[in-house]
Amino acid sequence: MDVFEKLKILTGAAKYDVACTSSGVDRSSGGVGVGNSTACGICHSFSADGRCISLLKILMTNYCIYNCSYCVNRRTNDIQRAAFTPRELADLTMNFYKRNYIEGLFLSSGIIRNPDYTCEQIIATLEILRNEYGFKGYIHAKAIPGASAELLHKLGVLADRMSVNIELPSQKSLQLLAPDKSKENILAPMGVIRDKIRENTTDLVRYNHAPKFAPAGQSTQMIVGATPDTDYQILNLTESLYNKYKLKRVFFSAYMPIGDNPLLPSKDTKPPLLREHRLYQADWLLRFYGFKASELLDEKHQNFNPLVDPKCSWALSHLDQFPVDVNTAEYETLLRVPGIGVNSARRIIIARRSCLLRFEHLKKLGVVLKRAQYFITCSGKITEGLKITEDIIIRNMITQSGMRFADELIQSGGYSQLSLFNDNTKVTAGDVMKCLSGQM
Amino acid sequence: MLERSNVVYVYDGTYYGLMCCVFESFYSHEIPCAIVADSAQQLSMLPPKFIETDTDKAHRVMRSIPNKISAKAEELVKLCFLSQLDDKELLILDFLKKGYKYGARVVYMLADDTVNKISKAVKNLTNEAHHFKGFVRFKVYDDMMFSQIEPKNYVLPLIKHHFCDRFPNESFVIYDKTHCQALVYKPYSSAIIQVDKVDLDEPDETEMKYQQLWRDYYNAIAIEQRYNPRCRMTHLPKRFWGDMTEFQSPSKLISKQKAES
Ligand code: SF4
Numbered sequence: 003m004d005v006f007e008k009l010k011i012l013t014g015a016a017k018y019d020v021a022c023t024s025s026g027v028d029r030s031s032g033g034v035g036v037g038n039s040t041a042c043g044i045c046h047s048f049s050a051d052g053r054c055i056s057l058l059k060i061l062m063t064n065y066c067i068y069n070c071s072y073c074v075n076r077r078t079n080d081i082q083r084a085a086f087t088p089r090e091l092a093d094l095t096m097n098f099y100k101r102n103y104i105e106g107l108f109l110s111s112g113i114i115r116n117p118d119y120t121c122e123q124i125i126a127t128l129e130i131l132r133n134e135y136g137f138k139g140y141i142h143a144k145a146i147p148g149a150s151a152e153l154l155h156k157l158g159v160l161a162d163r164m165s166v167n168i169e170l171p172s173q174k175s176l177q178l179l180a181p182d183k184s185k186e187n188i189l190a191p192m193g194v195i196r197d198k199i200r201e202n203t204t205d206l207v208r209y210n211h212a213p214k215f216a217p218a219g220q221s222t223q224m225i226v227g228a229t230p231d232t233d234y235q236i237l238n239l240t241e242s243l244y245n246k247y248k249l250k251r252v253f254f255s256a257y258m259p260i261g262d263n264p265l266l267p268s269k270d271t272k273p274p275l276l277r278e279h280r281l282y283q284a285d286w287l288l289r290f291y292g293f294k295a296s297e298l299l300d301e302k303h304q305n306f307n308p309l310v311d312p313k314c315s316w317a318l319s320h321l322d323q324f325p326v327d328v329n330t331a332e333y334e335t336l337l338r339v340p341g342i343g344v345n346s347a348r349r350i351i352i353a354r355r356s357c358l359l360r361f362e363h364l365k366k367l368g369v370v371l372k373r374a375q376y377f378i379t380c381s382g383k384i385t386e387g388l389k390i391t392e393d394i395i396i397r398n399m400i401t402q403s404g405m406r407f408a409d410e411l412i413q414s415g416g417y418s419q420l421s422l423f424n425d426n427t428k429v430t431a432g433d434v435m436k437c438l439s440g441q442m
Numbered sequence: 443m444l445e446r447s448n449v450v451y452v453y454d455g456t457y458y459g460l461m462c463c464v465f466e467s468f469y470s471h472e473i474p475c476a477i478v479a480d481s482a483q484q485l486s487m488l489p490p491k492f493i494e495t496d497t498d499k500a501h502r503v504m505r506s507i508p509n510k511i512s513a514k515a516e517e518l519v520k521l522c523f524l525s526q527l528d529d530k531e532l533l534i535l536d537f538l539k540k541g542y543k544y545g546a547r548v549v550y551m552l553a554d555d556t557v558n559k560i561s562k563a564v565k566n567l568t569n570e571a572h573h574f575k576g577f578v579r580f581k582v583y584d585d586m587m588f589s590q591i592e593p594k595n596y597v598l599p600l601i602k603h604h605f606c607d608r609f610p611n612e613s614f615v616i617y618d619k620t621h622c623q624a625l626v627y628k629p630y631s632s633a634i635i636q637v638d639k640v641d642l643d644e645p646d647e648t649e650m651k652y653q654q655l656w657r658d659y660y661n662a663i664a665i666e667q668r669y670n671p672r673c674r675m676t677h678l679p680k681r682f683w684g685d686m687t688e689f690q691s692p693s694k695l696i697s698k699q700k701a702e703s
Pocket of ligand 1: 066074075076077113
């Protein structure tokens with residue numbers, strides 16, 4: 003089989019992994035070898051599905067001894083199989099890198115023979131790249147659950163980022179769909195990586211030249227919509243992964259139906275892209291906006307509102323905390339206003355040092371007034387002539403993606419009229435869900 | 443007090459030249475109604491005043507910026523000069539005027555029109571430069587690598603360090619077709635030079651092979667059920683496509699090879 007064939011097969015098999023970021027580490031070539039790395043990451047292209055291409059995301063092999071139901075590479079799936087040799091893969095990476103197609107390599111693999119052997123294959127590839135070719139670009143390596151701690155350590159010294167995919171958000175789902183895996187089996191390597199990173203930081207303080215262990219940290223991925231797990235479960239798990247395992251990123255991947263396993267959504271189910279989008283928005287709120295998972299969802303409201311984004315949803319059910327004044331509010335408070343993001347909040351803080359801000363200034367600072375105006379005042383004043391009723395606010399909060407969602411629903415006869423929230427109750431995610439499913 | 447005048451300053455298009463325009467404006471107590479580079483088309487009927495580039499005068503202005511305003515202001519002015527903003531010269535003049543008046547805090551006066559426009563133009567420039575760190579595509583020849591880009595802003599000075607650091611032991615050229623400039627690197631020195639035209643041979647088979655492998659990769663990595671051309675267009679507007687390997691059709695060489703095998 004030639005390299006063209008292998009590339010197509012092993013890329014096709016890797017594409018469902020969503021992580022492609024090359025962020026988290028700054029490294030200069032120092033004039034030797036090839037390559038450097040930028041902490042903010044660099045996108046090299048965007049594929050037809052609109053996702054960023056930063057790394058050569060590929061599998062060592064798509065042969066697998068396991069049989070996870072949701073995965074295209076599962077043992078019983080009748081597909082074409084292929085395998086790269088470490089040398090082939092290292093050469094491909096170098097040649098792509100030199101042409102500036104990519105920022106580096108994201109290497110994962112099906113489990114061939116056993117976890118240790120698989121891990122050794124990945125290590126062999128990275129050793130050629132790092133030690134023989136002097137490659138200083140970005141490397142993201144999948145830690146193979148079940149591989150020995152010693153191999154994990156070797157891998158972590160060669161890679162910038164490591165990841166172990168959780169894939170399914172609950173033990174129950176795992177048992178059902180990935181009988182070869184268990185929660186412990188997945189969390190154990192995560193714990194090992196966390197501890198090594200921690201040890202490494204103290205080592206680095208002590209001796210300057212201690213080899214760096216996964217300097218860009220670790221990440222994971224969860225499939226959304228393959229199992230009945232709710233947004234609430236997913237977000238809570240996400241939060242505890244950030245806290246307990248110090249993950250750099252948690253990625254979500256809308257489930258693409260691939261087979262006709264009765265335990266999984268049928269083949270004609272549409273991937274829940276909007277839901278995935280809402281989870282990313284919420285993840286953003288956890289990481290950069292100082293929100294806690296428990297503020298966004300709770301036992302009673304287990305799923306995000308498809309019509310408005312999670313921050314709006316929060317603001318709408320906390321109208322008593324608004325309006326806030328842009329000339330005096332703290333940065334953290336500004337961040338909670340719909341229509342104000344990290345950048346515009348920073349700009350507001352800077353600009354208000356030299357003058358009192360008025361509404362006409364805010365637009366220039368990047369504030370989305372259409373949404374923000376209902377939640378802010380400028381030195382005690384609201385926008386002139388602004389009518390504030392709950393109904394009007396909600397209409398202005400509905401996002402474009404929410405609108406498209408509603409349109410589709412109407413067209414498909416889901417419900418005939420979009421008359422939202424004309425009573426006086428507070429709006430919550432649950433209400434909208436009810437409204438959308440015609441119960442309200 | 444500076445007075446508005448209807449004179450047009452014409453300068454040589456260099457940063458030094460612009461600094462001399464600033465000097466002239468303060469020296470003659472006048473604000474020109476436009477400052478245009480020599481090469482820029484002059485549509486105006488207004489009287490031109492040719493500003494001579496004098497290193498001495500330029501240095502006096504350049505020193506005054508960090509001294510009387512701030513290092514941050516100096517950086518902003520330098521970057522703004524590389525931006526694609528049409529009336530950047532006048533804006534820089536106005537910015538400096540305000541800077542001398544208000545001092546270091548001028549860079550934070552984001553509600554002011556001039557400061558706002560400048561910081562947006564600079565953001566646009568640095569964003570575009572960041573994009574090109576990813577969107578540059580090299581064709582590999584025997585003794586060097588070549589890339590062509592068509593940026594709106596003058597991005598070469600901003601991506602120079604990145605690429606020289608990335609490929610310290612290669613020789614390469616990044617040719618900015620829009621502004622007829624090229625970043626030329628040979629271990630271990632670099633320069634940005636004026637280039638009017640570039641003629642290159644067809645690259646060899648190995649190069650063609652990797653180009654095709656990259657196109658195959660590009661097509662294989664997309665998930666059909668998530669097809670979203672609108673999203674791609676936002677992140678990677680069409681204007682970049684022309685110079686990117688993944689959007690170019692395979693050359694004859696490779697299609698012939700494939701047919702044979
Ligand atoms: S172990 Fe990985 S590659 Fe193998 S079937 Fe499970 S998810 Fe797929």
